[in-house]
Amino acid sequence: MPNMSMKKVPMPEQDPNVRNKNFLEVALGYTEQMAMEEAQRCLNCKHKPCVDGCPVNVKIPEFIQLIAQGKFEEAYNKIKETNNLPAICGRVCPQETQCEKFCVRGIKGESVAIGRLERFAADWHMKNGTASHDKPKKNGKRVAVIGSGPASLTCASDLAKLGYEVTIFEAFHVPGGVLMYGIPEFRLPKKLVQDEIDTIKQLGVEIKTNMVIGKVFSIDELKEEGYDAIFIGSGAGLPSFMKIPGENLNGVYSANEFLTRINLMKAYDFPNCDTPVKVGKNVAVVGGGNVAMDAARSAKRLGAENVYIVYRRSEAEMPARLEEIHHAKEEGILLKLLTNPTRILGTDDGWVKGIECVEMELGEPDASGRRRPVVKEGSEHVLDVETVIIAIGQTPNPLITSTTPGLDTKWGGIIADENTGATSIEGVYAGGDAVTGAATVILAMGAGKKSAKAIDEYLKSKK
Amino acid sequence: MFKIVKKKILNPQVKLMEISAPHVAKKAEPGQFIILRVNENGERIPLTIADFDRTKGTVTIIFQEVGKTTKALGALEEGDELLDFVGPLGKASHFENVKKAAVIGGGLGTAIAYPQAKKLHSMGVEVHSIAGFRNKDLIILEDEMKAVSDKLFITTDDGSNGNKGFVSDVLKNLIEEGNKYDLVIAIGPLIMMKVISNLTKPYGIKTIVSMNPVMIDGTGMCGGCRVTVGGETKFACVDGPDFDGHQVDFDEAMRRQTMYKKEETLSMENIIADWG
Numbered sequence: 001m002p003n004m005s006m007k008k009v010p011m012p013e014q015d016p017n018v019r020n021k022n023f024l025e026v027a028l029g030y031t032e033q034m035a036m037e038e039a040q041r042c043l044n045c046k047h048k049p050c051v052d053g054c055p056v057n058v059k060i061p062e063f064i065q066l067i068a069q070g071k072f073e074e075a076y077n078k079i080k081e082t083n084n085l086p087a088i089c090g091r092v093c094p095q096e097t098q099c100e101k102f103c104v105r106g107i108k109g110e111s112v113a114i115g116r117l118e119r120f121a122a123d124w125h126m127k128n129g130t131a132s133h134d135k136p137k138k139n140g141k142r143v144a145v146i147g148s149g150p151a152s153l154t155c156a157s158d159l160a161k162l163g164y165e166v167t168i169f170e171a172f173h174v175p176g177g178v179l180m181y182g183i184p185e186f187r188l189p190k191k192l193v194q195d196e197i198d199t200i201k202q203l204g205v206e207i208k209t210n211m212v213i214g215k216v217f218s219i220d221e222l223k224e225e226g227y228d229a230i231f232i233g234s235g236a237g238l239p240s241f242m243k244i245p246g247e248n249l250n251g252v253y254s255a256n257e258f259l260t261r262i263n264l265m266k267a268y269d270f271p272n273c274d275t276p277v278k279v280g281k282n283v284a285v286v287g288g289g290n291v292a293m294d295a296a297r298s299a300k301r302l303g304a305e306n307v308y309i310v311y312r313r314s315e316a317e318m319p320a321r322l323e324e325i326h327h328a329k330e331e332g333i334l335l336k337l338l339t340n341p342t343r344i345l346g347t348d349d350g351w352v353k354g355i356e357c358v359e360m361e362l363g364e365p366d367a368s369g370r371r372r373p374v375v376k377e378g379s380e381h382v383l384d385v386e387t388v389i390i391a392i393g394q395t396p397n398p399l400i401t402s403t404t405p406g407l408d409t410k411w412g413g414i415i416a417d418e419n420t421g422a423t424s425i426e427g428v429y430a431g432g433d434a435v436t437g438a439a440t441v442i443l444a445m446g447a448g449k450k451s452a453k454a455i456d457e458y459l460k461s462k463k
Numbered sequence: 464m465f466k467i468v469k470k471k472i473l474n475p476q477v478k479l480m481e482i483s484a485p486h487v488a489k490k491a492e493p494g495q496f497i498i499l500r501v502n503e504n505g506e507r508i509p510l511t512i513a514d515f516d517r518t519k520g521t522v523t524i525i526f527q528e529v530g531k532t533t534k535a536l537g538a539l540e541e542g543d544e545l546l547d548f549v550g551p552l553g554k555a556s557h558f559e560n561v562k563k564a565a566v567i568g569g570g571l572g573t574a575i576a577y578p579q580a581k582k583l584h585s586m587g588v589e590v591h592s593i594a595g596f597r598n599k600d601l602i603i604l605e606d607e608m609k610a611v612s613d614k615l616f617i618t619t620d621d622g623s624n625g626n627k628g629f630v631s632d633v634l635k636n637l638i639e640e641g642n643k644y645d646l647v648i649a650i651g652p653l654i655m656m657k658v659i660s661n662l663t664k665p666y667g668i669k670t671i672v673s674m675n676p677v678m679i680d681g682t683g684m685c686g687g688c689r690v691t692v693g694g695e696t697k698f699a700c701v702d703g704p705d706f707d708g709h710q711v712d713f714d715e716a717m718r719r720q721t722m723y724k725k726e727e728t729l730s731m732e733n734i735i736a737d738w739g
């Protein structure tokens with residue numbers, strides 16, 4: 001008999017007023033009992049609507065049934081058939097707009113907690129599972145993978161399993177992409193990302209850090225080095241600014257810089273770690289996505305008293321995951337909605353002292369169906385803050401495209417076939433944020449997977 | 464890991480190191496820089512590629528010990544290894560239609576200007592070099608600069624080498640004596656680059672300066688290295704580090720350089736406490 005409760009089994013979490021002072025993970029994860037109880041809410045639907053909502057088609061009812069039966073390792077293996085990074089996806093996928101959106105239990109009540117169950121299975125495996133690390137037999141062909149975010153990790157791992165000799169080239173000193181330098185520890189523990197990376201290394205993938213492709217090697221030179229095919233997964237790392245007065249004052253950060261200082265360079269542990277970060281008593285974060293939530297919640301944890309999220313539309317339009325908005329509010333982050341910054345004010349010696357904003361009203365819906373915000377007359381006001389973090393988006397970095405003649409781009413993104421990742425250059429594939437602009441982990445993984453398959457077909461057809 | 468194959472002390476605060484990094488050496492050009500990390504928990508710091516040897520696979524860096532990271536680096540010896548060393552970063556210098564150039568180094572800036580002087584010299588350009596130091600004990604790279612310059616002027620703030628004055632005074636004299644420069648390259652403290660840029664502007668002499676804002680990634684991903692050039696925001700790590708001195712907002716750059724003063728002082732105090 002299924003569990004007919006309208007609500008998900010609640011997720012144990014750190015208390016908001018405790019966690020907003022530490023960087024430990026917020027959500028603590030289901031116990032075996034909780035997972036089995038939640039798994040019993042799944043109706044094992046024949047037509048599996050949930051699966052269509054998942055970009056990598058995780059076998060959702062199948063793995064959930066296995067959890068319900070207490071077969072946790074089997075559940076993990078079932079997920080792994082289509083998803084290389086379940087511990088990560090279970091934590092960061094926007095489930096409410098993907099798998100869980102289509103769950104029939106969501107019609108009346110809450111959908112099945114697919115993400116939480118996926119996370120449970122992955123965590124259970126990490127703690128109790130036995131890994132079998134048969135190194136695949138090499139087929140003698142070499143593939144270069146640029147970047148080491150989720151798109152690249154997925155592509156590299158799929159290719160390695162097929163016997164390709166894969167080398168990852170990463171610009172930073174640590175692999176993992178946004179999973180390491182962007183998404184904070186309290187949402188995605190770095191140990192977990194590291195474990196996934198180690199698994200990929202055990203497949204024989206070589207990871208070369210400190211390698212900025214476009215500078216140290218061009219794409220052509222990689223081919224000359226003997227790589228038979230290349231996958232570009234260099235992400236969307238170029239931060240956008242607002243181009244308003246005062247943006248270069250001391251105390252204005254891009255979210256990329258702020259989060260990189262904290263996550264990658266461990267500035268929260270300054271001066272034990274050498275890289276500092278500045279957080280005022282009052283902080284304004286501009287934007288409404290996951291990046292803005294992460295920056296705001298990090299600022300709070302570093303001791304800011306008042307942290308404002310300044311967003312020009314209403315809460316319903318915020319692109320962040322629902323859970324992150326909910327968590328941010330619980331932790332005391334203040335939402336300034338329908339508010340748009342017009343300039344940043346500075347002291348005589350060049351430090352931020354406030355941010356001037358106007359209020360917005362929602363006008364007629366635009367082409368995307370979202371109602372366009374328009375400025376309310378006479379609504380100028382100033383928020384007194386010492387730190388401003390700009391989190392209004394990122395675009396693909398031009399380092400590679402500008403040094404690769406013949407690689408076609410549009411809006412800064414690499415043009416790649418949707419089903420294969422093939423670019424305008426033979427043997428060169430691309431996927432993830434480098435193609436789509438800032439998107440999601442699971443879409444990047446999906447793209448990496450498709451390219452791995454296409455690269456395999458391409459190299460097989462060549463011999 | 465990146466091995467230190469040679470270490471040389473140039474003056475009490477300035478050291479030279481040759482680092483084994485074959486793939487960086489292979490692509491390095493004058494004007495570019497690297498970013499290194501000495502150890503885990505260490506900061507990523509940018510240093511100019513002072514020289515390179517493609518056959519030996521080495522890159523030379525010259526650095527002044529000003530804070531925690533440069534001190535930690537200076538404490539390493541030949542045979543030790545650096546944890547991270549990434550490059551070459553930034554745009555290489557491009558010189559076209561230059562017949563006569565003045566290359567000016569302020570203090571440590573001399574080390575950064577040296578590869579540019581060397582490149583110009585190798586292109587057959589007449590090079591007048593001017594290097595300024597606080598006193599004669601701090602003079603570095605005199606022989607190296609001499610070898611790549613048609614004329615070399617070395618000044619000291621206190622006159623202890625018998626040639627008292629600022630580099631800007633020397634340049635002014637040279638211009639007034641009738642030297643027609645197609646290009647001035649000025650590298651050193653921001654205030655010195657500002658003074659030189661203000662000096663050459665009325666003469667309409669193209670002036671290139673090398674900006675050194677705080678950096679993290681060096682690939683255009685953080686925006687921490689923003690400088691305003693010609694009213695536009697540029698990222699020094701990818702758009703520079705060389706810019707047109709007549710367009711740079713030096714006052715903003717000087718302000719931005721003070722952003723972490725307090726933290727830098729704290730780091731220094733800690734290192735002094737640690738090392739006695």
Ligand SMILES: Cc1cc2nc3c(=O)[nH]c(=O)nc-3n(C[C@H](O)[C@H](O)[C@H](O)COP(=O)(O)OP(=O)(O)OC[C@H]3O[C@@H](n4cnc5c(N)ncnc54)[C@H](O)[C@@H]3O)c2cc1C
Binds near residue numbers: 214
């Ligand atoms: C703060 C933040 C929070 C987010 N939260 C979520 C979330 O909750 N859920 C979600 O689904 N998505 C989230 N995202 C988005 C998600 O992280 C990205 O869509 C995803 O990481 C893209 O993967 P990718 O592999 O394409 O690129 P990235 O993860 O960006 O990785 C690209 C890698 O390539 C490297 N690289 C770049 N240029 C070069 C070069 N020239 N040479 C060598 N290496 C290079 C980079 O250093 C980086 O390591 C978030 C993003 C950010 C910034």
Ligand SMILES: Cc1cc2nc3c(=O)[nH]c(=O)nc-3n(C[C@H](O)[C@H](O)[C@H](O)COP(=O)(O)OP(=O)(O)OC[C@H]3O[C@@H](n4cnc5c(N)ncnc54)[C@H](O)[C@@H]3O)c2cc1C
Binds near residue numbers: 506507525534574575
């Ligand atoms: C493109 C570029 C090329 C450079 N080339 C050289 C070089 O060839 N030789 C050399 O000695 N120095 C060079 N610098 C400066 C060098 O990076 C700094 O001296 C170094 O980062 C200081 O680190 P620290 O921990 O020892 O000192 P800190 O304690 O961090 O700072 C001490 C002083 O150095 C300045 N500083 C701190 N961090 C940076 C930074 N990331 N960039 C610039 N200045 C900083 C501070 O304003 C302060 O005055 C260069 C900087 C850039 C951006």
Ligand code: SF4
Binds near residue numbers: 053054055090442
């Ligand atoms: S990978 Fe993401 S979208 Fe797919 S089932 Fe898991 S949580 Fe849902």
Ligand code: SF4
Binds near residue numbers: 044050102
């Ligand atoms: S739609 Fe919901 S209830 Fe149906 S199989 Fe999928 S998860 Fe289970």
Ligand code: FES
Binds near residue numbers: 677678680700701
């Ligand atoms: S150092 Fe990060 S963008 Fe230049």
